[in-house]
Amino acid sequence: MADSTSPPGTADAGDPGPQRVVLDAEDISRALTRMAHQILETNRGAHGLVLAGIPRRGVPLAERLAAAIEAAEGVRIPVGALDITMYRDDLRSHPTRPVGHTRMPAAVDDAVVVLVDDVLMSGRSVRAALDALGDLGRPRAVRLAVLVDRGHRQLPIRADHVGKNLPTSADERVLVRLEETDGSTEVVITKPAPESGSSPQEASL
Amino acid sequence: MRHLLSAADLEPDDVTAILDLAEEMADVQHRSIKKLPALRGRTVVNLFFEDSTRTRSSFEIAGKWLSADVINISAKGSSVSKGESLRDTVLTVAAMGVDALVIRHMTSGAPQQVTGWIDAHVVNAGDGTHEHPTQALLDAFTLRRHFGGDTGSFANRRIAIVGDITHSRVARSNVLLLKKLGALPVLVAPPTLMPSGVDSWDCEVSTDLDAVLGGVDAVMMLRVQRERMSGGFFPTPREYTIGYGLTRDRLAALKPGTAICHPGPMNRGLEISADAADAANSLVLDQVAAGVAVRMSVLYQLLGGEDQQ
Numbered sequence: 001m002a003d004s005t006s007p008p009g010t011a012d013a014g015d016p017g018p019q020r021v022v023l024d025a026e027d028i029s030r031a032l033t034r035m036a037h038q039i040l041e042t043n044r045g046a047h048g049l050v051l052a053g054i055p056r057r058g059v060p061l062a063e064r065l066a067a068a069i070e071a072a073e074g075v076r077i078p079v080g081a082l083d084i085t086m087y088r089d090d091l092r093s094h095p096t097r098p099v100g101h102t103r104m105p106a107a108v109d110d111a112v113v114v115l116v117d118d119v120l121m122s123g124r125s126v127r128a129a130l131d132a133l134g135d136l137g138r139p140r141a142v143r144l145a146v147l148v149d150r151g152h153r154q155l156p157i158r159a160d161h162v163g164k165n166l167p168t169s170a171d172e173r174v175l176v177r178l179e180e181t182d183g184s185t186e187v188v189i190t191k192p193a194p195e196s197g198s199s200p201q202e203a204s205l
Numbered sequence: 206m207r208h209l210l211s212a213a214d215l216e217p218d219d220v221t222a223i224l225d226l227a228e229e230m231a232d233v234q235h236r237s238i239k240k241l242p243a244l245r246g247r248t249v250v251n252l253f254f255e256d257s258t259r260t261r262s263s264f265e266i267a268g269k270w271l272s273a274d275v276i277n278i279s280a281k282g283s284s285v286s287k288g289e290s291l292r293d294t295v296l297t298v299a300a301m302g303v304d305a306l307v308i309r310h311m312t313s314g315a316p317q318q319v320t321g322w323i324d325a326h327v328v329n330a331g332d333g334t335h336e337h338p339t340q341a342l343l344d345a346f347t348l349r350r351h352f353g354g355d356t357g358s359f360a361n362r363r364i365a366i367v368g369d370i371t372h373s374r375v376a377r378s379n380v381l382l383l384k385k386l387g388a389l390p391v392l393v394a395p396p397t398l399m400p401s402g403v404d405s406w407d408c409e410v411s412t413d414l415d416a417v418l419g420g421v422d423a424v425m426m427l428r429v430q431r432e433r434m435s436g437g438f439f440p441t442p443r444e445y446t447i448g449y450g451l452t453r454d455r456l457a458a459l460k461p462g463t464a465i466c467h468p469g470p471m472n473r474g475l476e477i478s479a480d481a482a483d484a485a486n487s488l489v490l491d492q493v494a495a496g497v498a499v500r501m502s503v504l505y506q507l508l509g510g511e512d513q514q
Contacts, residue, residue, distance in 0.1 A: 083229075086243035086271075086505070096206075096510030099226050135238045 023164060023187035025179075028147065031163035032061070035145055036068035038161045043112055046075040048140065050111040052082040054129055055100035060180035061147060062116040078105040082115070082136075087128035108137030114161075118176040120146040123157035148187055150174050206506045208327045210316050212338045212381040220386060221356045223502045224346050230505075231498035233270055241501075244273035247304040247508050252294070253330070254280040254310045259469055259493055260330050260339070264307050267500035273304075273508070291315060292322055299323035305508055308332075313374075326507040334372050340468055341378035343499040345386065347491045348423055351464045359386035365417050367393040367449060368427030368476055369438075371400045375468045376427060380406055393417050395448060397438045414449050415458065423464035426451050426477045442475050450474075451481040464488050 023031070043049055046069060053062030059081045066079045083100035091097065115129050126144060133142060145161040150168045164187070168174060172191050179185045206219070215223075233239050249268040253261050261277060268275035278298065280286060285294055291310070298306065305326040308316045313333035320327045331337040345359075352358035364383055370376045370392050383390045384407070391409040392399070403410055411417050418424070429445065439445045446452065451465065456478065459465075465477075465487040473479050482489060 086241045086509075091243065091509060092511055094510055096506055098222070099229055099505070102229065102232065131242070135240060136236065 019175075019188045019190045021186050021188050022166060023148075025185035028163070028185055028187065029064075031147065032064050033068045033072075035161045035163060036065050036072055039065070039114055039143070039145065040069060040073055042143065042160065046073045046077050048110070048112045049077045050104070050106050050108065050113050050139075051077060051079045052104065052113050052115050052129075052133065053079065054115065054117045054125060055081055055083050056181055057118040057176055057178055058082075058116045060178050061118060062114075063180075065114075065116060065145065080104040080106075082129055082132055084125060084128035084132050087131045089124060089128070102132070104136055108133060108139050110138070110140045112141045112143065113139040114143045114145050116145050118147050118178075119174050120144070120149045120157075120159050120162075121152050121174075123153050123155035126157050127155050147176060148174055208316075208320055208329075209338055209503055209507065210320070210327065210329045211336050212341045212378040212385075215338070215382065215385065217356065217385050220342070220345065220382065223342055223499065223506060224349055224356065226505060227342075227346050227495070227498040227502040230267075230270075230501040231495070233501070234494065234497065239270050240272060241270060242272050243505055244268065244271040244508050247273040248302065249273045249275045249305045249307060249504065249508075250298050250303045251275065251277045251307045251330070252298060252309070253278070254285065254291075254308075254315075255331065257309055257330070259496060260309065260337075263493070263496040264328075264330060264339075264500050264504075266497050267504055270497070271501055271504055273504065291319070295319050295322055299325055305504065328503065328507070331374055333374065334377075335374050336378045336381075337374040337468075338378050338382075339496070339500055339503060340375050341382040342503070343492055343495040344375075344379055344425065344466060344468070345382055346495045346499050347466065347488050348464060350491070351488060352422070356386055359383065359388040362388045362422040363391055363420060364388050364423045364425065365391045365393050365414075365421045366425045366427065367414060367451070369398045369430055370394045370403070370427070371398045371438075372430050373427045375425075379425065380408055384408065391417055391421060393449070395439055395445070414455065418455055418458050419460065421460075421463060423466060424451065424459070425466040425468075426471075426481075428468065428470065429472055429476050446475055449476065451477045453478050453480045456481045456484060459486075462486060466492060469493065 051062040051066055053059035062079045066077055070076050081101050081103050083102040085097050085099045143160040146159045147163040148166050149159050149162045150166045152170055172189050175188045177184050177186050251261050251264050265275050303325045307328045307330050309330040310332050313335035315332050316327050316329040329338055366376050380390045393411050393414050396412055465481055467477055467489050471477050471482055473482055
């Protein structure tokens with residue numbers, strides 16, 4: 001895992017190329033606080049809310065949103081993890097993928113489930129998450145919260161709550177790093193050298 | 206993973222990956238919609254030349270819960286009973302476009318041989334007196350939960366495997382797998398049911414069950430396989446029970462919390478008493494439930510990714 005305590009522009013292991021920090025830890029914190037308020041506003045309070053993070057980084061983001069909601073409303077809402085590996089539409093084009101952890105803390109039936117992910121791009125992950133959720137129950141409503149929406153949608157999906165809209169070109173990569181998973185908190189854009197392979201941090205979906 | 210033929214082929218990391226995924230799969234058993242789409246469009250054939258209830262049905266459920274199409278072929282009522290050879294049967298099935306073949310055969314090594322004839326993934330569901338790797342994996346899954354979690358919890362655990370070691374593919378696979386995980390299997394059998402060359406298994410061997418029982422963390426009772434015994438291995442069933450059955454008295458001699466396992470089907474009153482089979486620390490039904498989760502995990506590992514032909 002690339003350590004990102006290095007300043008922007010410094011090449012990580014795996015050479016992701018030059019980096020540009022677009023959100024630092026405080027920006028991310030402010031964005032999540034705003035999103036938490038938007039979620040409460042849309043839902044008219046915390047009643048019936050369940051946050052479902054999509055592993056890996058969606059889960060710590062969901063935890064942070066829940067903490068911000070608790071700070072605003074004084075209510076601790078349940079947070080779960082919804083792994084989408086077995087629902088992906090590209091399972092057959094990769095070697096067998098390791099399956100992540102799915103735990104939903106509360107009944108999905110009749111809840112308002114907010115899916116939480118780090119980067120929204122093609123929309124295919126969200127499509128997979130909707131299918132995965134449908135196998136767990138029948139929510140009253142499903143909403144989508146993402147830290148970064150970078151465009152390039154391939155499916156008719158949009159986010160309800162967005163931390164930052166980040167217009168990017170298709171050959172750029174958006175890396176979301178969180179203290180919980182990566183040791184630091186920031187969002188960076190990189191433009192990898194043409195010959196470099198894909199990094200596990202690549203948020204291409 | 207291309208095939209699953211022997212517990213010997215699995216490295217400790219593979220085992221951990223299979224068991225961890227099986228934990229995820231086990232959650233599906235408690236959902237109202239028991240379905241995952243991972244193997245949609247895949248076809249799994251259960252080709253069983255020997256009788257089986259739990260292995261065949263748990264492979265079938267495992268495949269179906271992963272959305273594969275599952276077909277069962279048993280020797281009885283198929284063209285096998287008309288004299289077709291194993292090779293022709295397998296080639297016929299493969300020609301229909303099968304992705305995985307789960308095979309049980311009375312000949313040791315048959316699944317290995319099948320891998321040379323067809324492109325499909327092959328899973329050994331028990332071959333003669335050789336191996337039964339998914340049984341060993343589900344036993345490891347059940348014991349790992351009992352021991353408290355990670356694969357490291359097997360270190361230096363003494364696990365008695367009691368009964369007909371000679372004819373038992375379950376014992377063979379379990380010894381291989383448990384040793385890889387750092388556990389210490391102890392084989393217990395009457396001399397007539399201890400295989401020749403057991404020294405090469407490199408584990409503790411005993412003919413005295415009572416001397417072993419008090420010092421183990423788990424006992425695996427093996428079924429007395431009457432169908433494989435053409436006589437002379439022990440004088441009477443009653444004498445077998447006296448020497449090697451997990452009777453009520455022996456149940457009391459176990460350390461508190463000792464796990465009791467049996468691969469099934471049980472001969473109650475022969476190798477295991479009703480008291481032991483129904484004891485609070487009996488994991489027999491946990492083993493059955495684990496069978497589905499572990500087989501889901503194995504099928505996903507084999508079929509979940511791109512074709513690697």
